[in-house]
Amino acid sequence: MSKEHEKREQVMSKMFSIVIPVHNREKYIKDTLRSVVGQDYRPLQLILVDNNSADNSMQRAKQYLSSYESADFKVTYAQEQKEGACAARNKGVTLSDAPYMMFLDDDDMLSTYTSISQIVERFEESEADIVGFKAQLYYSYKKKKIRHYSFTNDIKEQVLHCMLSTQCYAIKREFYERTGGWDERIKRWQDWNLGIRIMLLNPKIEWIKEKPLVNIRVHAKSITGNGYLHSAEQLHQTIMLTVDAVKNSGAENRPEVISAIYARIPILAAHYLREGGIKVSRQALKLYKSKVQLSLMQRVVVKLLYLYTAIGGRGAGRVLNKLKIELNETDEK
DSSP states (O other), X not given: OOHHHHHHHHHTTSOEEEXXXXXXXXXXXXXXXXXXXXXXXXXXXXXXXXXXXXXXXHHHHHHHHTTTOBTTEEEEEEEOOSSSHHHHHHHHHHTOOOSEEEEOOTXXXXXXXXHHHHHHHHHHHHOOSEEEEOEEEEXXXXXXXXXXXXXXXXXXXXXXXXXXXXXXXXXXXXHHHHHTOOOTTOOSSHHHHHHHHHHTTOOOEEEEOSSOSEEEEOOTTOSTTSOSGGGHHHHHHHHHHHHHHHHTSOOTTHHHHHHHHHTHHHHHHHHHXXXXXXXXXXXXXXXXXXXXXXXXXHHHHHHHHHHHHHTTOOOHHHHHHHTOOEEOHHHHO
């Protein structure tokens, strides 16, 4: 037996869990499951948590998976009555038997049959807390687009780009426990919030920078690419809960991180305006101005960036972060 084969056999002895919350996805769930079953890595644990589905999603999943369950491919089914993917994911984690795990949504797909083996090998080689990787937006078989990525440990990049989005990293179970898990109060930008809380713990992150390992399906009923105005209240709640998490952390750069988080508000306001929500947009700008101290020059720049984003411009968030906008005294504490 070659040394390379011995090394691979040793790596492939550790269980890896994939947690998938399921809610009304009978149309797409089989594609998701097929991408998991087709992985060359074993032992593998697939955890499906039904979150009040009103269709046949779970029945289809069980029917498809029945012929694949084995000693090294364990399938665990559960139900979570509390509404929301965060509650379902937290339930799934409690059922995990693995030192490493990742989360998929019920309409997404692993993009290559070696996705998990690449991830586990990187964990074993680096002793990282997190292994991150690229994903591509999947509109159809012929139309795909790789998401923007920043391969860094800078928490402000998580604030800007949500590099640790739900499907784009795997995590050591023992490190995950330190985060407190998914915040079940949050309905939008759940992964953005958890990613920021992860970064506050200064994890060791290894990045797989080559081809994307996940396809994030984009369709009419997906959250990805589905607008902002309809969930403005939920988005603002997420921002305020995330600010609270930063305030309660021991991070030395708390004011800088909070300022970057608040900078998402005028960007959202621009999107609300673009979607026709003039009143909601104005309210968001008012909220932002109540949280920060803006000089005259900064007010002008923020206004210009707001209008630039409203007409479809990109990159305003990065410019806002460079303005070094200070917080009001109540938010500095």
